Amino acid sequence: MGDGTNLLILMFSSEPFPPYSPPAMADHFIHESKAHFWRGQDWPGKQGVDYKSGSAVIEVEAENHLVQLADGKNIAYDRLVIATGSRLYAPVEGAELPGVYNFKSLSAAQNLVERVKSGEAQQALIIGAGFIGMEIALLLRKLGVAVTQVEMTEQVMPAMLDMDTAQLTLKFMQQRGIDLRLNTKAVAFIGDDKAEGVRLESGENLYADVLVAATGVRPNLEFLEGSGIAHGWGITVDEYLRTNLADIYAAGDLVEVPDLLTGETYVHAIFLNAVEQGNVAGLNILGIDNRYEGAHRMNSLKHLDLxxxxxxxxxxxxxxxxxxxxxxxxxxxxxxxxxxxxxxxxxxxxxxxxxxxxxxxxxxxxxxxxxxxxxxxxxxxxxx
Ligand SMILES: Cc1cc2nc3c(=O)[nH]c(=O)nc-3n(C[C@H](O)[C@H](O)[C@H](O)COP(=O)(O)OP(=O)(O)OC[C@H]3O[C@@H](n4cnc5c(N)ncnc54)[C@H](O)[C@@H]3O)c2cc1C
Structure with a gap:
């Protein structure tokens, strides 16, 4: 592999966009900023990366060093990095019904915002008050929509916030006109051909013009089925971000890595970690040994005035x-x-x-x- 000067880098994304930053999507929809294309839309070209948008990888044949694309083409590799991120995880009955929106990718977020901007959606119901759910609630309020948000635990952002911080955050959300209901679990989306509301554990039904699931994320691993790549909830990697198979590395929202503070290994799904892991995997691919020290446990909301x-x-x-x-x-x-x-x-x-x-x-x-x-x-x- 040498120093990388003559390296051919192919990058596939199933989405029809240049690489983008999901944390900057809300800003994009409010201010029409292009900050979500954080490295610039022409980044792949400038870096000499042959970037193929709209190209989903559907299979990895590790023994032949090949990946297969959705259009049937086989692509050979010397080294492979799997960085397919995560997607919505909605353990709620009926979550696959049309009319259930999410904000996990730019395509999904565009669908949601288009529906809101069409003027057909005056009342939104968001399931989940984790970081992504909070961001969606604040964004939709800014876009003039009435928002109800249900959260099954006793506080907002339960994974990260302590109770005092969560209580003040809840107050801020209420001041912004968000009807946020704690200890309220959605068990099913209801509707025949299309979701029209949710059924709560209490038996009550809530209806809205637009329903958004923000119930968590899970790694995009399905296309690795049968590849032999070891995984639990996320892909298992060593300290060089190598998987169990030769010449295959993994980085980002789908790897299980140790927490810097506690040493506990799990999928962190945090932007900063994904970027650091990308660097580490890139260096290791070039043969420049680079150890990954561990992931940061942090999250922030900087936009949306909260x-x-x-x-x-x-x-x-x-x-x-x-x-x-x-x-x-x-x-x-x-x-x-x-x-x-x-x-x-x-x-x-x-x-x-x-x-x-x-x-x-x-x-x-x-x-x-x-x-x-x-x-x-x-x-x-x-x-x-
Ligand atoms: C709304 C929102 C707000 C967020 N805010 C924050 C924040 O404030 N701070 C923070 O630290 N983190 C935040 N995050 C999390 C952060 O975005 C992720 O940690 C980070 O984007 C992970 O990078 P990644 O490259 O691993 O995955 P992704 O950014 O998800 O990129 C994976 C890419 O792979 C593509 N892909 C998937 N499967 C395939 C396939 N089979 N073939 C080809 N391409 C495929 C996907 O379409 C996607 O483009 C936020 C996420 C969201 C959705």
Whole structure:
């Protein structure tokens, strides 16, 4: 493989777009920004990558070093990276009915926003109040739709937020006019040829013009069936992001990798991790050995006027917390090291805290400053 100078890189995407960033989709639909094409629409060409959009890979024949495309073509490879991401996971009866929208890909998001902008959808019902569900709720409110959102657990964003942060976030959502109902589980989409509402566990039915499932994500692995690539919920990889089969690597929302803080191995499905893993897999393919250290546990909402940032754990032997001007920040320490933090309303200084957490630096000498929004900004102490 050498230094990569004469490398032929082929990249296939089942979607009809240049590579894009899902976190920037909401911004795109509100401001018509092109920020979702974060590297530029001409990125593949500039990088010398032969990018084939609208080309789904339907099979991997590892023993012959071939992949098969949906149009029947076979493509040979020396090294293969599987980075097919994840898609909606909706363990709700009837989720496959027409009329159930999601926001997991640009194509799916476009369908949803087109329906809303057509003027036919005045009332939306969103199932799930995880990060993606919250983003959809805020976006639809901005587009002038009345939003009801149901969440089966007792708080919003249960995977990442602690209860205090979740409660304030809920208040912000309600202030924006979102009818968010906790402890409310949807068990089925109802309708004959088309979904028209959901049945709740309580037996109550809710109806809306537009129904959106935001119930979780699962790795896109179906096309690997029979390939021999080992996987559980996600693909099993080693520290070089190699799968169990020769010359096949995997990266992004579909790999099971260790958590940097806890060592626990699972699918992280976070943008920053996917990008880092792409770099690591790329270097290893070139024969430049690069170990993947582990994944960050974090998530954030920066757009849509509701800044939220949550990283690391939501437990520790010391908890620092402050409420200021309607915002809340909480830092979790374990043996004087930052192991997690949460912010809502104001996420200033999040980067500094993340740096301390990643380095596992002892903060005992300055922990009284960790809650300052200006923490980490340069200060000059004059000598007296
Ligand atoms: C609305 C939304 C908001 C998000 N916000 C955040 C955020 O604020 N912060 C954060 O850290 N993360 C966020 N995420 C998660 C983040 O987008 C993902 O972690 C990241 O995009 C994963 O990158 P990836 O390349 O692994 O997968 P993806 O970005 O999903 O890319 C996979 C690509 O592979 C294509 N594909 C799938 N199967 C095939 C096939 N068989 N053949 C060819 N192509 C195929 C897909 O169509 C897709 O284009 C958000 C996600 C969504 C949907």
């Amino acid at each position: 800044p939220i940032m949550a990283a690391g754990l939501k437990t520790g032997d010391q908890v620092l917390q402050t409420r200021r001007d309607g915002s809340l920040r909480t830092v979790y320490l374990q043996e004087n090291r930052v192991v997690g933090f949460q912010m809502v309303g104001d996420i200033k200084a999040a980067g500094v805290l993340r740096g301390l957490m990643n380095r596992q630096q002892n903060v005992s000498s300055f922990k009284d400053r960790l809650l300052d929004t200006t923490f980490g900004q340069g200060t000059i102490t004059p000598w007296v």
